[in-house]
Amino acid sequence: MTLDDKDRAILNRMQDDLPLTSHPYVAVAEELGLSETELLDRLTRLKEDRVITRFGPFFDAAAMGGAFCLCAMAVPVENFETVLTKVNAHPEVAHNYERTHRLNMWFVLATETPEGIEAAADAIERETGIQVLRFPKLQEFFIGFRVAA
């Protein structure tokens, strides 16, 4: 799909927080000089076209007493799809990317308890026979995740 200027303005604004008010989209629409209906129609279309992968609260598992951990595996190319199916079957795998490196599969585990990370990573090792390297964050230097549309 082609994005016009209004779509881009919406994408930029909607990466920031939505107000916690009865009619939250009205406030955003006013900021953007749109009607509420037009904003909602465009957001719906952006979501249907997968320009927006998700719209809603961003949860921090750590603040709920849980944990996140970046993990990496060196998956033989010939087994990639088989291993992928096994890894992605775990609901703890929040996202997963193929990358250009000997360590070619990088995924984030998000669990409700710190112990859940080790349990999920160990299970993936058992099921695949491949070592799961674990890279928990030691320090976070920036939180705001924004892409200029």
Next chain:
Amino acid sequence: MIDAIDRQIIETLQGGLPLTPTPYAQVANDLGLKETDLIERLSALKARGVIRRIAAAPNHYKLGMTSNGMTVWDVDDASITKLGAQIGALPFVTHCYERPRALPDWPYNLFAMVHGTDATEVEAKRAEIAAILGDACRAKDILYSTRILKKTGLRLKKKG
């Protein structure tokens, strides 16, 4: 740390917030809560950092940001806090973390995500990072993402 009602709220909202004029009223109704109670609970969850923000997750690829590089650096431990903050503050760095090394295979302890419309743009940004790190950086690499294999965000397991 979260009670049963918060948990229900999180389970309901992890799929997303409705794109309708009164989304909180709609969700509250589904959960048998009053809209004001839901908004109050969401405010409390935000104050505690359980909810970081209510926002859109954009698809980089569809926005033309087709080149996504995870730049990784082996930075002197004594300097990483200071240098990490400088790298994290760069406008084009979207995520920046110190993580443990996995020696001998993986000497890198600083991870900074960089996005661009092509590899040339990403490499230029990577060079800016290298210039800031200077001699404190002993080794570096970049891992481009070639495929999104999964992207769902946090999912709570159903309980009970």
